[in-house]
Amino acid sequence: MLSAPPADSTSQITVSQPDWGENKVANFSKEAAQDKIKTTWLGHACFLVELPSRTVASERGVRILFDPVFSDRCSPSQYFGPKRFTQPPCKIEEIPEVDAVVISHNHYDHLDTHTIETLLKRTTRTPHFFAPLGNAEYFKCLGVPESNTHIMDWWGSKRLEIENTSSDPTNQHASKRTVDITCTPCQHFTGRSLWDQFKTLWAGWAIEEVYTPATNQERPPVKVFFGGDTAYRTVLDGQDEDKVPVCPAFKEIGKAFGGFDFAMIPIGAYLPRDFMSRIHCAPQDSVRLFQDIRAKKALGMHWGTWILTTEDILEPPKRLAEECKKIGIEEDAFVTCDIGQTLLF
Secondary structure, three states: OOOOOOOOHHHOOOEOOOOOOHHHHOOOOHHHHOOOOEEEEOOOOOEEEEOOOOOOOOOOOOEEEEOOOOOOEOOOOOOOOOEOOOOOOOOHHHOOOOOEEEOOOOOOOOOOHHHHHHHHHOOOOOOEEEEEOOOHHHHHHOOOOHHHEEEEOOOOEEEEEEEEEOOOOOOOOEEEEEEEEEEEOOEOOOOOOOOOOOOOOOOEEEEEEEOOOOOOOOOOOOEEEEOOOOEOEOOOOOOOOOOOOEOOHHHHHHHHHOOEOEEEEEOOOOOOHHHHOOOOOOHHHHHHHHHHOOEOOEEEEOOOOOOOOOOOOOHHHHHHHHHHHHHOOOOOOEEOOOEOOEEEO
């Protein structure tokens, strides 16, 4: 039986209006601030990530929005299906301008038509949309230009060049930021109805900063990993989970990219274990995935928004801390945060 949210979920899970890192940046010098990755958790698997600006402090870095879902229910209809027990921390219209929207797969808790339509209406500059194989028609039907739609297979990569203008009115030169966005394998499935199961691909994503001659190159280019929705190993009832095979993709990803400065890794929706382990990570999987991809820092996601499985809604972050301690991951290396909170890495 699914767990029930507390009568007042806001007393258990904090939801704050995002400031997109303004208060955090104030604690750093201009030079240090422009070298930071800003990451804001918007609930479940949705993050706004801004890469370092590098050159001029008044400029922003490339902004990428991952798996945005702002609807009340993650369902084909807003009349039935899982209903939020924590509200989004802001309106879609309040999200800063984004350069790319990256989708892991087409399940309703990761791909929401209303959210995508609202994003398209609110801006004069259409962001680039990245999604795994099989999703081209979906974005075409929503009016996303073909030039801004990038449908990719595992290990496919696209170089994206973004022109950004300084926010300082006295300094209106434009500079270019370049990133490589790579579709990476994982263990999951797809489908938005009973009739399209496994018809599209599921994926994680790797984001790599690409230096240009104007870039401050004192710090190596940053690399970010988004785990999307994934399992790590399939554990059937009665099996010793330390002896079952694990998904080999994550060690391959860690080797291919040489590790990541920051990762977003799922930690929730894992019980009952014998059924959910084939599609979702439990915290004991998440920490090993963290090690496999060679991440330096990570935030836990895929919890605290909808009740999708039977574990208590507050269990994932508690279990994550316990599992990190068990295998020697430093206390501040793999953590969780409040919905709407921005962390700098």
